């Protein structure tokens with residue numbers, strides 16, 4: 212059985228230890244985590260516990276939200292904290308894919324699907340994608356690859372379609388790490404399950420490591436190899452889903468497990 216401590220540095224994709232604050236208010240306190248290549252780790256915490264703050268901090272984007280970060284973020288052997296903004300821009304979208312919390316605000320509603328794909332492509336690649344490549348990408352996330360769909364504007368998509376499109380854009384350049392911030396919380400139960408299966412499939416087929424952020428312990432249990440529990444800005448417990456469910460140690464984790472719906 213593998214454990215965090217037996218992880219060889221060759222397998223290690225991401226390792227971080229961070230503090231984050233907004234003004235004088237600390238939000239993350241010595242939050243530590245690591246991800247092996249190809250691993251799915253879930254970060255679970257209540258609303259306001261600092262999940263989106265961590266997602267942005269790991270990409271060195273927190274200053275856009277008025278936050279400050281200190282600590283260390285090592286991705287593929289490179290310390291990100293010391294990198295220039297232009298070096299970070301070449302990493303974001305290429306080595307780190309990001310699925311933000313809400314498709315409604317993340318996609319410009321006036322832009323057509325084709326334009327959104329092309330803009331994402333040209334951020335890190337030359338030339339143009341053709342319709343066959345766009346079709347392959349859309350079908351990868353179970354969206355129609357038709358010309359009619361490519362002509363639709365983002366504002367005309369359903370929330371589930373918008374969420375799938377965000378995932379397609381996030382994997383376009385084949386990132387080693389995908390950070391997904393509550394990618395299923397706005398979806399109905401059936402669509403939620405389908406999008407979770409899609410993440411598991413992308414992980415299996417492309418080998419993409421995923422940091423899957425959620426407030427819902429139950430929904431991540433089926434896909435995560437490891438669960439980190441975030442409570443009041445600190446990771447209070449970390450382990451495989453079976454252990455977290457079966458033998459929760461921290462009182463907060465026990466409350467989370469107890470609050471889960473039980474089978475009748």
Ligand SMILES: Nc1ncnc2c1ncn2[C@@H]1O[C@H](COP(=O)(O)OP(=O)(O)OP(=O)(O)O)[C@@H](O)[C@H]1O
Pocket residue numbers: 233238256257258259260261262263264265276277278312426
């Ligand atoms: N720009 C900001 N300025 C000040 N405080 C902020 C700012 N953004 C977030 N916060 C505070 O930081 C804390 C963590 O916010 P964050 O968005 O990271 O939580 P979250 O775990 O993602 O919550 P949710 O599940 O609701 O998305 C909250 O108390 C929030 O009010």
Ligand SMILES: [Mg+2]
Pocket residue numbers: 262263264312392393
């Ligand atoms: Mg959030």
